[in-house]
Structure formats: C-alpha cells, structure tokens
Amino acid sequence: MKLPVSWVVVLLAVCGCASVAPPTAPRPAAAVPAAASAASAPADRQAASAGALARERQWLQSWFEGTPVRIDQAADGALTVEVPRDFCFDRGRSSVKPPLAVVLDKLAESLRRVPQARLSLLAAPGDDARAASLALDRAAQVHKHLVSRGVPAARLAPPTASSAAAVQLRMAAAPL
Numbered sequence: 001m002k003l004p005v006s007w008v009v010v011l012l013a014v015c016g017c018a019s020v021a022p023p024t025a026p027r028p029a030a031a032v033p034a035a036a037s038a039a040s041a042p043a044d045r046q047a048a049s050a051g052a053l054a055r056e057r058q059w060l061q062s063w064f065e066g067t068p069v070r071i072d073q074a075a076d077g078a079l080t081v082e083v084p085r086d087f088c089f090d091r092g093r094s095s096v097k098p099p100l101a102v103v104l105d106k107l108a109e110s111l112r113r114v115p116q117a118r119l120s121l122l123a124a125p126g127d128d129a130r131a132a133s134l135a136l137d138r139a140a141q142v143h144k145h146l147v148s149r150g151v152p153a154a155r156l157a158p159p160t161a162s163s164a165a166a167v168q169l170r171m172a173a174a175p176l
Helices: 005-019 041-064 098-113 132-148
Strands: 070-073 079-084 117-125 160-162 166-173
Touching (some): 041 070, 041 079, 041 098, 041 117, 041 166, 079 098, 098 132, 098 166, 117 132, 132 160, 132 166, 160 166
Antiparallel strands (some): 070 079, 079 166, 117 166
16 A cells, blocks of 8 residues: 555654654652642642643643644643544554554653543544444544553543544543
C-alpha cells in the first residue's frame, strides 16, 4: 500500500518524537504543607493542580509541536487533547496506530506525574456516523493502552463514542 507523502512525513514526525528529549521537563506539583489550615487546603490543592496541568500542557505541546495533535487548556484548567482519526486507526479497525500510541504514552506519563489528575473524557470516533460500535471498540482500545502504560483504570473515564473525527481526551484535576 502506497501512502501519501504528506501522511508519511507526519507519521515520521510524530513517531520520531519518541526518541527526542523534550526541551524542558516539568517540575512536580508543589506539595501542600502539612501545617496548612483545613480551610485553605482544598484551594491550595486546586491551585497546585491547575499549575501542574499548565506545566503538562506546555510539556505535551513541546513533544507534538508541528504535528496535527491539538493540545488546549480550558478555562477550568483541564487539558484537552485531540488526535485526528486518520492518525489513530485504520478504516474499519480498532487497533491503535503508532502515532496515537506515541500520544497516549506521553499522556500516560503526564498522568503518572500529576497524581491528582484523571481523564474525565476518553472518546473515539467511528468511521462514519453509523459506526457507534466501532467507536466504542476504539475507545476501549485507547483505555486498554493507557492501563497497559501504568495508568490506573480508576483514573480513566469510561470509553465513549465521539461524533468528532478525532480521538478526544480531557485531563482534569480530580474532584476535591
């Protein structure tokens, strides 16, 4: 099967990222001092979580700059990651393709470094609007991949189908 040159370039760029050190590594989130009052502890933890997620956004963006992977931060501090379907799955299949695997590996690393975060959305698309079962199978494979990389299943949202033409992930601070 002959791939279009543009697809090969993007694939090589995304896969090649796995062997290059990131420009900067984030610092761990600041711990809440044990002596902090009970009233200020939740606010301190929430601020620390927001700061940790902002650092993770910068770190993830450094890995995927120049690729079609979109990484944004919502007003509530949550990170959203979107990977176009063409880089995630072959048509009619649910196996995770290498470009998506690279993104999921880095997201799993982020989740390990920010223990107060969890994936509040884990959604994958089908090949068309009528392919809900394929979309659920794909989302289940994304879930399985993250668990295989050390992310506890309790920190992952249940797999869902997406109507968007991308795998959608949302990392947010766990509720206090």
